Amino acid sequence: MSYGILVNSSGGFTQIDATYDNLAVYASGTVNSSYVNAAGTGGATNKVAFPANTPADWCIFAKPTTESGDHLLTLAHYSDGTGFAFFNTWQNSTVISVSWVIAVRSRDMPTNNNPDFGLEVNKSNGEQAFSSNNLNFRCEQVSFDTIVNTQTSLSSFSVSDMAGVYSLMNGKTILGAAPSGNQFYSILYSFFSRFEYTPKTIRGFAAPVALASYGATGQFGGGTKTNLIGRFK
Amino acid sequence: MIKVALIKSNGEVAYTVSPAVDDMYVDGQTYNDCIAKHIDHTANDAVVISTWYWDDKWKTREAKSDDWHDWVDNAWCFNSIDFWDFVRGQRNGLIIDSDWTQVTDSPLSSAKKTEWARYRQALRDAPETYSYATSLDAIIWPTKPR
Numbered sequence: 001m002s003y004g005i006l007v008n009s010s011g012g013f014t015q016i017d018a019t020y021d022n023l024a025v026y027a028s029g030t031v032n033s034s035y036v037n038a039a040g041t042g043g044a045t046n047k048v049a050f051p052a053n054t055p056a057d058w059c060i061f062a063k064p065t066t067e068s069g070d071h072l073l074t075l076a077h078y079s080d081g082t083g084f085a086f087f088n089t090w091q092n093s094t095v096i097s098v099s100w101v102i103a104v105r106s107r108d109m110p111t112n113n114n115p116d117f118g119l120e121v122n123k124s125n126g127e128q129a130f131s132s133n134n135l136n137f138r139c140e141q142v143s144f145d146t147i148v149n150t151q152t153s154l155s156s157f158s159v160s161d162m163a164g165v166y167s168l169m170n171g172k173t174i175l176g177a178a179p180s181g182n183q184f185y186s187i188l189y190s191f192f193s194r195f196e197y198t199p200k201t202i203r204g205f206a207a208p209v210a211l212a213s214y215g216a217t218g219q220f221g222g223g224t225k226t227n228l229i230g231r232f233k
Numbered sequence: 234m235i236k237v238a239l240i241k242s243n244g245e246v247a248y249t250v251s252p253a254v255d256d257m258y259v260d261g262q263t264y265n266d267c268i269a270k271h272i273d274h275t276a277n278d279a280v281v282i283s284t285w286y287w288d289d290k291w292k293t294r295e296a297k298s299d300d301w302h303d304w305v306d307n308a309w310c311f312n313s314i315d316f317w318d319f320v321r322g323q324r325n326g327l328i329i330d331s332d333w334t335q336v337t338d339s340p341l342s343s344a345k346k347t348e349w350a351r352y353r354q355a356l357r358d359a360p361e362t363y364s365y366a367t368s369l370d371a372i373i374w375p376t377k378p379r
Binding site: 024025026027028029030031032043044046047048049051052065066082083093097099109110111112113114134135 | 239248249254264281300
């Protein structure tokens with residue numbers, strides 16, 4: 001390595017080096033969750049618009065602002081690319097405050113004209129790999145799930161301290177449809193992140209998001225999901 | 234480091250943002266139909282969203298009490314259209330759930346069928362019966378026949 005700095009942990013893991021970008025906070029904030037009521041006739045959509053010049057390859061992380069109880073959240077990305085919102089499960093109009101983070105690679109961070117003291121590490125091509133002026137993502141746990149049939153509960157992270165722990169929200173998609181309780185409708189399922197603050201777990205979860213017209217096959221699945229949690233420091 | 238409240242046209246705070254660099258949001262400028270106002274970076278975001286509103290200056294309000302009130306002209310207004318759309322949706326679901334009781338090959342006795350028909354009529358009448366209602370608590374759905 002001819003440029004930059006290399007910092008290894010006691011376990012030999014690279015914490016900072018000059019080869020790879022870190023994931024840094026481009027913008028963070030708070031928004032109320034959104035919902036569509038059971039009749040599909042109303043609800044509340046609280047959209048966060050992407051800040052100007054947000055790089056295209058963003059990651060969105062989120063957690064409930066109040067770190068207690070049991071909450072399901074899924075990310076809805078507007079198809080016109082202008083923003084995003086967080087939704088509760090179908091038929092659940094409970095609105096919670098959601099803390100969100102747009103994270104991008106450090107090379108895509110805007111120039112900070114008022115830098116504080118600290119450390120910047122550049123790659124050999126001049127791109128930034130790390131800056132202590134950024135809030136950087138600290139990965140704590142990661143797993144991968146393959147969904148089969150009507151499985152709704154995915155792998156679970158046990159977290160000793162849930163304070164400030166965010167879950168990656170994008171990379172989720174509509175899973176499929178299953179029959180609803182009556183003969184006229186099917187229910188669409190999607191991935192959620194489930195934050196359980198009493199047992200201190202964060203897990204993937206498949207839950208209903210909307211009604212669809214009749215015609216479900218009775219199964220959903222075949223999707224895959226990466227589960228990633230961590231803090232921004 | 235700044236914090237920004239994005240204000241909707243009705244004065245409510247749509248969401249808050251803490252950008253990586255200060256010049257990402259200019260105070261007073263419009264971003265996607267919302268006006269950006271810089272606020273104290275120590276302000277509690279959830280409190281700002283629920284109880285602050287902009288009316289040429291920051292003012293405070295009661296937090297929203299239920300889904301059927303909208304912020305209009307700097308006051309909470311009951312939205313009867315949304316409320317009754319929701320109630321009718323719930324009511325229609327209950328009626329659909331009992332459709333099987335009225336089909337010709339239903340296994341129910343004639344007396345039971347009549348009981349279910351009365352139940353379904355009470356469901357249909359509910360919007361008129363509870364026309365005064367402004368909350369879901371005020372509506373008592375008829376009991377399903379056993």
